[in-house]
Amino acid sequence: MPIRPMTEADLSNVLALQNTLxxxxxxxxxxxxxLRANYAVCLIAEDTGTFAxxxxxxxxxxxxxxxxxxxDPKFQRRGIAFSLLYEGLHKLNRENGDHCFLEVREGNDRAxxxxxxxxxxxxxxRERYYDDGETAILYKW
Ligand SMILES: CC(C)(COP(=O)(O)OP(=O)(O)OC[C@H]1O[C@@H](n2cnc3c(N)ncnc32)[C@H](O)[C@@H]1OP(=O)(O)O)[C@@H](O)C(=O)NCCC(=O)NCCS
Incomplete structure (x- = not known):
């Protein structure tokens, strides 16, 4: 699925998906x-008008x-998250010491x-990092 930069026009779809999930x-x-921060890269997966x-x-x-x-659950397990990750990470240079950090809920096995x-x-x-007391696992690329 094609990956492109996010625009303000995408925000209703983005918020709807966030709320569904x-x-x-x-x-x-x-x-x-x-969207307005110059260091942020905001990406959308969309194919012929279908937001994924x-x-x-x-x-x-x-x-x-x-x-x-x-x-979107309708499009999960088709490599779309993999493509979104690739699009961001390939802008970094691991050989030059670039890293990418993230934190994720301990129980989020899919992510x-x-x-x-x-x-x-x-x-x-980070123990009890989230509001509900769940631990965050810290990852580095
Ligand atoms: C996590 C998430 C983004 C994955 O999206 P996706 O497009 O389905 O992921 P991909 O198809 O690119 O999967 C890539 C790999 O991730 C892993 N994976 C993804 N979904 C999985 C699942 N349901 N069970 C086990 N492994 C899974 C697998 O290793 C998979 O590779 P494979 O299909 O060759 O086995 C999606 O499940 C999601 O939106 N979850 C809710 C939001 C969330 O938790 N975001 C992360 C926290 S910010």
Whole structure:
């Protein structure tokens, strides 16, 4: 599925998918501030008008971060998250010491499998990091 930059016109789809999946509670203002930040790379997976997912990175060389990634359940397990990750990560230069960090809920097996398949390695944890007391696992690419 083609990957392209996110625009403000995508925000209704992005918010609807976030709310359907229920994994995150960003409001429109938070997405807008990402769209306007020059270090943020905001991506959409969309094919002939069909919106399938999004990802947001902060690309800052050795201190880069994946903030969020989500794929519509109708399109999951087709490699779309893999493509979104690839599109962001290939802008980094691992040989030059670039890294990408992320944190994920300990129990989010699907996301952890995705990250590990993509070369992220767990390097630590933050106990009771989330509001509901779940631990965050820290990954580095
Ligand atoms: C995690 C998520 C983004 C994966 O999206 P996806 O497009 O289905 O992932 P892909 O098809 O690219 O899968 C790539 C790899 O991830 C792993 N994976 C993805 N879904 C999986 C599942 N349901 N069970 C086990 N492994 C899974 C597998 O290793 C998979 O490779 P494979 O299909 O060759 O085995 C999606 O499940 C999602 O949107 N989840 C809810 C939001 C979320 O939790 N985001 C991450 C936290 S910010």
């Amino acid at each position: 229920g994994f995150q509670k960003w409001n429109e203002k938070q997405f807008l501030s990402e 997912g999004y990802a947001i990175f902060h690309l800052m060389g050795s201190d880069s971060e994946l903030l969020t990634i989500a794929v 952890r499998a995705l990250y590990e398949k993509h070369g992220f390695q767990a390097y630590g944890k």
